[in-house]
Amino acid sequence: MHPCLLVTEILLHIIGFVENGTESQSTCRKSDIARLARTCRAFTDPALDVLWRTQCTLGPLVKCLPGHLWTQDSWGAIEIVSKPTIKDWLRLRKYSFRIRVFELCRSSDRPLDVGDVTLCTIFSPDVFHALFPSLHTLNLGFLADRIPLSLLDDVLSPRLAQLRFRLPHYLEPDDLHELLESITNRAPSLRALKIDACAHEQSFVHPSALRFDRMPYLRTLCFPSKLYISPSSLLQPRQMQNLQVLTLTLTADPVPALHHFDPLVFPVLQCMRITTPTLDQLCDILRVTASTQLREISVFYSAPASEAVMHNFFQEVQRAHGRSRGLHILVLHHIYTLDSSILKPFVYSPSTFKPLLACHRLRVLDIRDIGHLAIDDPFIEHAALSWPVIEELRLRGLPWIDSHRTTIGSLRELVRGCSRLARLSMAIDARVLPEEKSAWRSLPLEELNISDSIIGHAEAVERYLRMALPNLKTLIALDDVHFWKAILGMDGTVWNE
Ligand SMILES: *[C@@H]1O[C@H](CO)[C@@H](O)[C@H](O)[C@H]1NC(C)=O
Numbered sequence: 001m002h003p004c005l006l007v008t009e010i011l012l013h014i015i016g017f018v019e020n021g022t023e024s025q026s027t028c029r030k031s032d033i034a035r036l037a038r039t040c041r042a043f044t045d046p047a048l049d050v051l052w053r054t055q056c057t058l059g060p061l062v063k064c065l066p067g068h069l070w071t072q073d074s075w076g077a078i079e080i081v082s083k084p085t086i087k088d089w090l091r092l093r094k095y096s097f098r099i100r101v102f103e104l105c106r107s108s109d110r111p112l113d114v115g116d117v118t119l120c121t122i123f124s125p126d127v128f129h130a131l132f133p134s135l136h137t138l139n140l141g142f143l144a145d146r147i148p149l150s151l152l153d154d155v156l157s158p159r160l161a162q163l164r165f166r167l168p169h170y171l172e173p174d175d176l177h178e179l180l181e182s183i184t185n186r187a188p189s190l191r192a193l194k195i196d197a198c199a200h201e202q203s204f205v206h207p208s209a210l211r212f213d214r215m216p217y218l219r220t221l222c223f224p225s226k227l228y229i230s231p232s233s234l235l236q237p238r239q240m241q242n243l244q245v246l247t248l249t250l251t252a253d254p255v256p257a258l259h260h261f262d263p264l265v266f267p268v269l270q271c272m273r274i275t276t277p278t279l280d281q282l283c284d285i286l287r288v289t290a291s292t293q294l295r296e297i298s299v300f301y302s303a304p305a306s307e308a309v310m311h312n313f314f315q316e317v318q319r320a321h322g323r324s325r326g327l328h329i330l331v332l333h334h335i336y337t338l339d340s341s342i343l344k345p346f347v348y349s350p351s352t353f354k355p356l357l358a359c360h361r362l363r364v365l366d367i368r369d370i371g372h373l374a375i376d377d378p379f380i381e382h383a384a385l386s387w388p389v390i391e392e393l394r395l396r397g398l399p400w401i402d403s404h405r406t407t408i409g410s411l412r413e414l415v416r417g418c419s420r421l422a423r424l425s426m427a428i429d430a431r432v433l434p435e436e437k438s439a440w441r442s443l444p445l446e447e448l449n450i451s452d453s454i455i456g457h458a459e460a461v462e463r464y465l466r467m468a469l470p471n472l473k474t475l476i477a478l479d480d481v482h483f484w485k486a487i488l489g490m491d492g493t494v495w496n497e
Helices: 008-019 023-039 041-053 086-096 116-122 125-131 150-155 173-186 279-288 307-323 350-358 377-386 408-417 458-468 481-488
Strands: 070-072 078-080 101-104 137-140 162-167 192-197 220-222 227-229 245-250 271-276 296-301 329-334 364-368 392-395 423-426 447-449 474-476
Touching (some): 008 023, 023 041, 041 086, 078 116, 125 150, 279 296, 408 423, 408 458
Parallel strands (some): 192 220, 227 245, 245 271, 329 364, 392 423
């Protein structure tokens, strides 16, 4: 045997290559690795390690129990039929101690392959902790619709580094708090905590249930949109000093005042995706965020924001862009409701967006439904020079507002100034087409959404655009303005305000 194959690390790498085949070949890869494990004694341990380290189902493990202890029904689901003895469990341990990652999900193409009894048996604290001493990643995507969350509670441990699970449709607030409390208490080494939810109900998390200070290593925190967290539990001093990715929804409570002697807030944050009732809150949070490593700011807000607040927000973004050289994604969506407040939307003049013109490294700028976006050709001309590396640009007010001050001239300027622009969404006034000789071309532009534009001759516009944009794959020009006006009753057809 070649001497390099005697080095376990090298052998693990080589066997790892066999494992990382494409999905369709994965079963044959598994059997290849199993064959390697039987080839010679030197290969056995590394091959078994690779074979077992990541598991998507519990079936293979349960099948290692003696045959009389389990059955398989006609659907393929495996169920334990009599209680395994200590000796039986020890037999499993030979394989199970190699498992580091459980990604137990239930999808239509990969149903969970064991029955409830088996699941509950394996997830009982005694069995679980004895079987899986090396487990550090637990993804229980199926949990909510399958077994009670108390099972999760039983398997938390200080070894866990990554935890992901799904909340049920409805959860008593007390149960939710208990669960969050036990996670922070019993899995303090978590680096990633992701909670998904299909919940329809809103749940407000009491600040006392969220002791982020007990999870000092947390790098990724993703909470579902229906789980509301107060700004004060987020901004406690000395917590989340290692947080890099933050996704959550805030309550309407005020952002606490921080003092200059407080330790840094989010010193290494890279990605911030926050849903908030008001944009003011986000201004306050951005103001205290100390990170110089921000890459993405995504904000989804619900109460209409005045022009002053909007300007303030963009100023904070500009400051963040000044601090963080990597900041290149800005997403701002207004989540509006069909009520009277949007009948008189705020108007945002071009000067509102001026701070954004200083953000030269933006690659994605996605502004949607924020109100009346009164931008015009001169603004776009300026913008085209300010965002030289932009790849995706969406500038959209509320869909039923006619803010057609930009023309095809704006498209031309953007295409000239932004040589990487591939996706553009903007309403324009396309009634007047420029003369043919002022031809311009863009090769990178692949997707153009000019919905809600004013278009005179649709065919002429399309011909013109396709000539200028030879690589265009998608041209969207649905005109929803009339539809929206009807819904909102602005023509007096539905209701009168
Ligand atoms: C095009 O833009 C409109 C207005 O923002 C939006 O409603 C629509 O979903 C977009 N279409 C596509 C396919 O992206």
